[in-house]
Amino acid sequence: DVGFGHLTRCLSLEQALRRRRINPVIIINGDESVLPALEGKKNYIFLNWVDQEQQLFRHIAAADLVIVDSYLANEAIYEAIAHSVRLGVYLDDNRRLHYPRGVVLNAGVHASELRYPRTRGVEYLLGAEYAFLRDEFRRVHPKNIRPSIRKVLITLGGSDSQSLTLKSLRILDRRYPPLRKHAVVGRLSPELAAFGNIIGHRVKITVNASAVTMKRLMVDADFAVSAAGQTLIELARV
Numbered sequence: 001d002v003g004f005g006h007l008t009r010c011l012s013l014e015q016a017l018r019r020r021r022i023n024p025v026i027i028i029n030g031d032e033s034v035l036p037a038l039e040g041k042k043n044y045i046f047l048n049w050v051d052q053e054q055q056l057f058r059h060i061a062a063a064d065l066v067i068v069d070s071y072l073a074n075e076a077i078y079e080a081i082a083h084s085v086r087l088g089v090y091l092d093d094n095r096r097l098h099y100p101r102g103v104v105l106n107a108g109v110h111a112s113e114l115r116y117p118r119t120r121g122v123e124y125l126l127g128a129e130y131a132f133l134r135d136e137f138r139r140v141h142p143k144n145i146r147p148s149i150r151k152v153l154i155t156l157g158g159s160d161s162q163s164l165t166l167k168s169l170r171i172l173d174r175r176y177p178p179l180r181k182h183a184v185v186g187r188l189s190p191e192l193a194a195f196g197n198i199i200g201h202r203v204k205i206t207v208n209a210s211a212v213t214m215k216r217l218m219v220d221a222d223f224a225v226s227a228a229g230q231t232l233i234e235l236a237r238v
Contacts, residue, residue, distance in 0.1 A: 002157075002158075002159055002161070003029075003030065003071075003158075004034070004037070004157060004158025004159065004186060005157065005158075005229040005230035005231065006069045006070070006071075006091075006230075007028065007030070007034055007037055008037070008132075008134065008230045009069065009091070009132035009230045010026060010067070010069055011026075011037065011038075011041075011134060012132040012133055012134045012135075013067060013132060014026060014041075015134060015135045023043060024043065024067075025043045025044065025045065025059070026038075026041070026043065026044040026045070027044075027045050027047050027049050027056065027059060027060075028044060028045065028046055028047070029047065029048050029049055029050055029070070029072070030046060031046065032046075033186070033187050036187075036208040036210070037208070039210075045059065047059070049073075050070065050072045050073050050077070053077065053080070056077075057080070057084060060081070060084065060085060061084070063085050064085065064086045064087065065085065065086065065087050065088075065089065066081050066085045066087075066088050066089070067088075067089040067090075067091065068081060068088065068089070068090050068091065069091040071096065074097075075097050075098065075100075078090060078097065078099055078100050079100045081100075082100035082101045082102050083100075087102060087103065088100070088101070088102035088103070089102060089103045089104075089105055090102060090103070090104050090105070091105050091106075092104050092105065092106045093106060093108060094114070095114045095115075095116055098117065098119070099119070099122060100121075100122070101121035101122060102121075102122060102123075103122070103123045103124075103125060104116065104122060104123070104124050104125070105124075105125045105126075105130055106124075106125070106126050106127075106130075107127070107128060107129075107130040107131045107132060107233070108127075108128070109127070109128050111126035111127050112126050112127055114126075128233075131233045131236075131237075132230065132233060133233065133234070133237060134211045134234070135211075136211040136212055136214075136215050137211070137215060137234050137237045137238070140215075140219075140237055140238055141219075143219060143238060145222075146222055148222075149179065149222040149223060150178075150179065150180060150222055151179070151180045151181075151182065151220055151221050151222050152172060152179050152180070152181045152182070152221060152222065152223060152224070152225065153182050153183075153184070153217050153218060153220075153221035153223075153224040153225070154168050154169060154172075154181060154182070154183040154184070154224070154225045155183070155184040155214070155217075155224065155225070155226055155227070155231055156168070156185075156225070156226070156227040157186070157227045157229065157231075158186030158208075159186055160185060160186070160227075164227075165183050165185055168183075168225050169181055169183055169203060173202065173203060177202065178202075179202070180202050180203075180204075181202060181203045181204070182203075182204045182205075182206065182217055182220075182221070183203070183204070183205050183206070184205075184206050184207075184209045184214065184217065185205060185206070185207055186207070186208060187207055187208055214234065215234070215238065218234065218235060218238040219238055
């Protein structure tokens, strides 16, 4: 029900590693609801690795590098990973833990302000210069800025647990009727059935947009309502 942004940025890393002839395996604490994002991928495993540590360590036993992206894993798992592989890389957004030996990577624009501790054996890669971009967003033409606002993109995460997409659409449709609104939602959106009541010539819904589709919608929009996270990096790129 959460974590689509984590998967998106891990997929961007997977693409980058493949360009360097490295073939990573993605271990996903999730279910088949994320399969559309994995289209064309072969090296992935569904495993609740936070709770099933023994299985996790069987999978990573031969790995040189392990990249961890989680809000759930505790410090003990990170310590065990750091001691079992040549290098551990830990994706972080808010100085969540005291990380062990390895690399801490925070690509947020505020990362340098978080005052990470100086820890022996830990290297920090901080700031937007380390932002994750899927291949589709690596090449972007200059955006055409229209003189007036005509199109709005609403993208509030794969799960949208607070149903903000539907609320935003209704507010925009009521207050700004002429605007064309396009919302991107995940299959797990709690209000998915309700969108059918407001779809019309001014409102469109896309479920589980591919990277190609998301880029096209961003390029075409005059402004976006976003839940930030990984989407914010791609919006900034466009």
